[in-house]
Amino acid sequence: MGLLDIFKKIEPDKKKSPILHTLFDAVFTFAYSPNTVTSGKGVHVRDGMDLKRQMIHVVLALGGLFLFGAYNIGHQHFIAQGNYTGFLEAVGLKLIYGLVKLLPLFIVANVVGLGIEIITAARKGHAVEEGFIVSGALIPLIMPPDLPLWILAVAVAFAVIIGKEAFGGTGMNIWNIALLARVFVFFAYPTTIAGDEVWVAGYEKLAEGAATEYGFMITSVINPILEAIGSISFTPAVVADGFTGATPLSLAYQGGWDAVTQHYSTAQMFWGSIPGSIGETSKPLIVLGALFLLITGIASWRIMLSMTIGAIVMAMILNAWGASPMMTVPWMYQFYMGSFFFAMAFMATDPVTASGTNTGKWIYGITIGAIGMIIRTINPAYPEGWMLAILFANTFAPLIDHYVLQANITKRLKRA
Amino acid sequence: MNKGIKLFAFIACLVFSVSPLAAQTSGGSNKGFIIGLIVAGAILLLWAIISITDNLLQIEANKAGIDPEKENMSLFPKFKDLFSKGAPAYVQDNHFVRLNKGFDIKLAGGISDESIHDAAVTRFSLSPYNFRGISPIPKVVVAVGDEVKAGDVLFFDKKNPDVKYVSPVSGEIVDIQRGAKRSISDVIIMADKEQQFATIEAPSLDAISRDELVAFMASSGAWTLLNQRPYDVLPELTDVPRDIFISTFDTAPLAPDSKLFIQGNEAAFQKGVDVLNHLTEGKVHLGLDARSSKSNSAYAGFENAAKHYFAGPHPAGNVGIQIHHINPIGLNDKVWTLNVQDVITLGKIFTEGKYDASRIVALTGAELKEPKYVRTYQGANIAELLKDNVDSNNYRMVSGDVLSGTAKNGEGFLDLKDDQVTVVEEGDQYEAFGWLAPIAPRPSVSNTYPWFLYPNYKHRANTNTHGEKRAFVVTGQYENVLPMDIYPQFLMKSIMTQEIEKMEGLGLNELTEEDVALCEFVCTSKAPLQELLREGLDYARAQQ
Numbered sequence: 001m002g003l004l005d006i007f008k009k010i011e012p013d014k015k016k017s018p019i020l021h022t023l024f025d026a027v028f029t030f031a032y033s034p035n036t037v038t039s040g041k042g043v044h045v046r047d048g049m050d051l052k053r054q055m056i057h058v059v060l061a062l063g064g065l066f067l068f069g070a071y072n073i074g075h076q077h078f079i080a081q082g083n084y085t086g087f088l089e090a091v092g093l094k095l096i097y098g099l100v101k102l103l104p105l106f107i108v109a110n111v112v113g114l115g116i117e118i119i120t121a122a123r124k125g126h127a128v129e130e131g132f133i134v135s136g137a138l139i140p141l142i143m144p145p146d147l148p149l150w151i152l153a154v155a156v157a158f159a160v161i162i163g164k165e166a167f168g169g170t171g172m173n174i175w176n177i178a179l180l181a182r183v184f185v186f187f188a189y190p191t192t193i194a195g196d197e198v199w200v201a202g203y204e205k206l207a208e209g210a211a212t213e214y215g216f217m218i219t220s221v222i223n224p225i226l227e228a229i230g231s232i233s234f235t236p237a238v239v240a241d242g243f244t245g246a247t248p249l250s251l252a253y254q255g256g257w258d259a260v261t262q263h264y265s266t267a268q269m270f271w272g273s274i275p276g277s278i279g280e281t282s283k284p285l286i287v288l289g290a291l292f293l294l295i296t297g298i299a300s301w302r303i304m305l306s307m308t309i310g311a312i313v314m315a316m317i318l319n320a321w322g323a324s325p326m327m328t329v330p331w332m333y334q335f336y337m338g339s340f341f342f343a344m345a346f347m348a349t350d351p352v353t354a355s356g357t358n359t360g361k362w363i364y365g366i367t368i369g370a371i372g373m374i375i376r377t378i379n380p381a382y383p384e385g386w387m388l389a390i391l392f393a394n395t396f397a398p399l400i401d402h403y404v405l406q407a408n409i410t411k412r413l414k415r416a
Numbered sequence: 417m418n419k420g421i422k423l424f425a426f427i428a429c430l431v432f433s434v435s436p437l438a439a440q441t442s443g444g445s446n447k448g449f450i451i452g453l454i455v456a457g458a459i460l461l462l463w464a465i466i467s468i469t470d471n472l473l474q475i476e477a478n479k480a481g482i483d484p485e486k487e488n489m490s491l492f493p494k495f496k497d498l499f500s501k502g503a504p505a506y507v508q509d510n511h512f513v514r515l516n517k518g519f520d521i522k523l524a525g526g527i528s529d530e531s532i533h534d535a536a537v538t539r540f541s542l543s544p545y546n547f548r549g550i551s552p553i554p555k556v557v558v559a560v561g562d563e564v565k566a567g568d569v570l571f572f573d574k575k576n577p578d579v580k581y582v583s584p585v586s587g588e589i590v591d592i593q594r595g596a597k598r599s600i601s602d603v604i605i606m607a608d609k610e611q612q613f614a615t616i617e618a619p620s621l622d623a624i625s626r627d628e629l630v631a632f633m634a635s636s637g638a639w640t641l642l643n644q645r646p647y648d649v650l651p652e653l654t655d656v657p658r659d660i661f662i663s664t665f666d667t668a669p670l671a672p673d674s675k676l677f678i679q680g681n682e683a684a685f686q687k688g689v690d691v692l693n694h695l696t697e698g699k700v701h702l703g704l705d706a707r708s709s710k711s712n713s714a715y716a717g718f719e720n721a722a723k724h725y726f727a728g729p730h731p732a733g734n735v736g737i738q739i740h741h742i743n744p745i746g747l748n749d750k751v752w753t754l755n756v757q758d759v760i761t762l763g764k765i766f767t768e769g770k771y772d773a774s775r776i777v778a779l780t781g782a783e784l785k786e787p788k789y790v791r792t793y794q795g796a797n798i799a800e801l802l803k804d805n806v807d808s809n810n811y812r813m814v815s816g817d818v819l820s821g822t823a824k825n826g827e828g829f830l831d832l833k834d835d836q837v838t839v840v841e842e843g844d845q846y847e848a849f850g851w852l853a854p855i856a857p858r859p860s861v862s863n864t865y866p867w868f869l870y871p872n873y874k875h876r877a878n879t880n881t882h883g884e885k886r887a888f889v890v891t892g893q894y895e896n897v898l899p900m901d902i903y904p905q906f907l908m909k910s911i912m913t914q915e916i917e918k919m920e921g922l923g924l925n926e927l928t929e930e931d932v933a934l935c936e937f938v939c940t941s942k943a944p945l946q947e948l949l950r951e952g953l954d955y956a957r958a959q960q
Binding site for chain 2: 003004029031032033034035036037038039040041042043044045046047048049050051052053054056057127129130131168169170171172295296297298300317320351352354355356357358361401404405408409411412413415
């Protein structure tokens with residue numbers, strides 16, 4: 001109990017320094033479950049599950065995506081140069097490069113987000129709620145690797161302050177926090193998150209012969225270390241001939257499935273060694289994470305299933321229409337491209353912003369699946385539809401619930 | 417849950433496996449699209465015709481008075497007929513309900529030996545707090561030092577002086593305790609070694625009108641055995657219940673086996689059911705246990721009662737759940753509920769002419785040296801019941817089960833309707849990373865704990881909250897453990913915002929604390945649902 005004594009000794013005064021105390025409380029309850037007992041008026045025994053455990057299991061499900069996402073940043077970077085193009089060549093360099101890009105995003109998102117959470121919690125006089133544990137893990141994964149950190153900070157601040165705290169904190173928000181941060185970047189700084197240029201890290205412009213830009217971290221810290229231990233190091237290079245950096249989705253727009261397969265094999269798209277947002281590319285790892293969430297019962301299978309059904313049906317209908325190259329992409333290939341699985345497993349299933357009734361969840365999921373597919377396929381301005389579709393369905397989730405509840409009420413009134 | 421995973425995996429496989437085959441097929445053309453539309457339209461039309469026919473058939477069946485629960489007059493098989501297991505053979509033609517939602521909390525400290533011991537309890541109490549709706553300071557007609565017999569009047573409510581509250585045991589009044597605002601909290605009786613019963617001249621049921629029966633019950637103390645839903649109150653003398661419901665089994669954690677209650681008391685129970693039949697315009701309904709494949713219900717042979725079998729995990733034995741599946745409480749309905757042991761006490765007034773409030777009580781919990789059944793009376797002192805039996809220094813005594821019982825201190829008495837005492841460890845300790853990697857197993861519905869693979873492991877629970885209170889975040893978890901057509905989370909929110917019409921529309925009247933207790937147990941946000949529900953019930957009752 002040594003650690004417990006230390007904690008008790010350093011506990012700041014709640015009145016004098018509320019923010020410090022809130023920070024202390026957050027760290028302390030992280031290290032030790034509190035000694036509170038049931039009140040004696042309700043249940044005497046409680047389930048072992050709490051919100052911390054709930055949230056951390058979502059983060060665990062994301063673990064593989066962080067690792068793969070970091071590696072893929074490095075992989076895409078070297079492919080652009082035409083160096084180490086095999087997936088398992090220069091593993092160390094790719095991973096280091098990816099981490100140099102991903103860690104600052106992760107740290108900035110969490111410092112800004114948790115900072116705001118702690119300050120608001122102190123002002124309101126309650127404990128820091130755990131909602132941002134998941135948001136803070138999701139946000140880096142849905143951003144392009146080269147996103148300027150200040151833009152990320154502004155986006156996270158916007159999402160947490162306007163999207164969450166203004167509505168009353170964790171559990172009260174209407175829109176998915178992570179997607180709100182992304183949609184903010186998407187509309188406020190579109191050039192940093194849309195187009196063919198942004199998905200490969202390390203280049204100002206992906207034109208032929210453009211030079212690689214290595215920052216201070218790589219040239220002055222990592223390279224000397226690598227050279228000291230006699231390993232291969234980062235060497236300035238130029239973009240290889242014919243490299244475009246286009247994602248499968250933008251290729252499919254212009255030339256349908258044939259244009260996609262000229263650049264990427266289905267295996268590449270399936271395993272995820274393609275450019276894209278950091279966490280979205282690896283389908284097997286996402287499906288593993290989704291299965292983990294389903295087996296532990298944390299995410300709603302109803303939403304995942306209904307969203308899949310909605311997307312498949314809509315893709316089939318659009319196939320039948322077939323008016324543009326994108327619409328002619330066979331429906332099952334739609335799932336190789338873009339971030340359907342990531343959105344389904346981790347974004348749509350956010351319990352706070354989804355429908356709260358089981359019937360509502362079916363409607364909610366089908367809505368997202370169908371609308372997301374429509375946006376992706378028909379609207380040329382938005383290369384991917386899930387972000388907007390989920391935010392749209394978030395907006396309507398309370399309405400869906402209202403009608404489900406109203407049906408329940410009407411049924412009961414009729415019986416009387 | 418499992419079905420969902422399977423279906424999802426199936427579709428995921430489909431998406432990945434079919435793709436290479438269909439790669440060659442082209443996207444289709446406008447012609448195909450139009451044909452598709454026509455086919456879809458035709459299917460829709462056909463479906464409309466069939467469903468209209470089906471509706472008409474069911475309307476006809478309704479007019480002919482066919483019970484839709486028993487005869488399926490629809491063209492479609494019922495969903496539950498397709499997917500649920502059939503009823504055990506002993507159910508025969510009786511109404512059978514299999515509940516799939518719910519959860520059995522497996523706790524250590526159950527009773528292995530079914531023999532019933534005598535309890536050496538000397539102090540008993542009748543507490544006005546146990547009767548919801550009576551004035552806080554009833555008129556006490558006895559004084560400290562008076563001798564009373566079992567069945568003698570102890571106090572009555574000044575607003576409703578005809579209803580008498582009678583002593584559960586014979587002995588000497590030793591104390592009249594007062595609680596907050598000088599309300600009477602306990603009338604305490606030191607029991608005699610040999611119990612004396614006041615003689616009651618019970619009328620014959622054949623020659624008595626309902627009004628006379630009600631008057632007799634009010635004066636003999638039998639009326640106080642009744643409980644009225646909604647709100648769980650003592651009924652007014654003018655109330656006529658739509659139906660009366662008796663659950664003959666208890667599914668709560670470590671609950672006593674109700675077949676012990678009935679042994680030797682069959683005649684009294686039957687008489688009690690007969691009396692209740694006189695009091696209602698509807699029926700007396702018995703909820704029977706159909707959880708095991710072999711018939712074990714000692715209650716199947718009683719007459720004058722409609723029998724309904726229930727199978728499934730807790731809360732299948734809760735009378736509120738059973739009412740919901742037999743005939744739900746409507747907005748203007750009043751129904752009565754009784755425990756088995758109360759029915760037996762009621763019956764004995766008529767068969768033996770005495771108010772016999774003896775109770776078989778299960779002493780349970782992992783903190784006991786020897787969990788066992790004891791024979792005692794209503795309102796027994798809990799510390800005396802547990803004397804020399806507790807094997808712990810830091811424990812909580814609960815009158816009732818761990819889900820909806822009441823915590824008692826050493827001076828506490830068994831609550832009126834309780835037939836169980838549970839002793840659990842107080843969990844007032846910090847636990848390093850207790851939320852992430854708990855070493856000690858604890859009961860949970862969550863599959864994030866590896867021991868979900870061992871559903872029969874008996875846990876040693878404690879009273880720690882295992883986390884702090886939060887806003888509602890997780891959805892759908894209450895619905896998984898409440899086998900009713902109710903949305904508990906939205907109901908709770910409507911109680912918080914005091915929207916009376918929404919509360920009642922969402923089924924407030926059908927619930928009582930014990931029904932939402934399991935929801936409170938599983939709640940990730942550690943919300944006090946039972947307190948909240950009672951707030952709503954009190955609020956709705958005040959609006960009447």
